[in-house]
Amino acid sequence: MKIIWEHSIYAGNAPVFCSLCDRRSYPVRDRHNQLLLAVIYDGRGVAWGEACQDCVAAGAEGIRLRLQERIKTLQAKVEDLQKLTAEGIETPSLEQEFQIHRQGTP
Template sequence: MKIVWEQSIYVGNAPVFCSICGCQSYPVRNQNNQLLLAVIYNKQGVALGEACRDCVASGSVGIRSRLEERIQSLQAKIAELQTLAETEIQTPSLEQEFQAYRRDTV
């Protein structure tokens, strides 16, 4: 993985989500008033996403630790979703939905 500060390709101060920690992040404004993002590249030079300032500042060891934390969090979420997918799914009928809608508008 290689992280490079580059000029933002997005219009304005649009937020992005850090590919390392998953938090919302905003571009950094440099001395020339340009908006910069820390872009993450793989070994083949393909951009994989952006990194937030905190992750970049944490260095290699900090990034590895944050990635491990995020991996564990995502694996727990996957397990939760797999459990949901294995159970019977019951959705409300159209009549039940209509009744709930009418209750909210009265």
């Protein structure tokens, strides 16, 4: 993985989500007032999105630890979703749906 500061391809100071830690991240301004984002590339040169300043500052070891933490969290979430999808699914009754739509009209 390689992280490179590049000019933002997005309009304005819109936040992006860090592909490493999933936190919201804003572009930074360089000396020429250009907005920069830290773009992540894999070994084949494929872009993986942006990294936040905290992740960039964490360095190689810190990034590896952050990724391992995130993988654990995601794996736990996947297990929860698998349990949920194994259960029966009941959607709201037609009567309930009807009441919602009736309340929505003046």
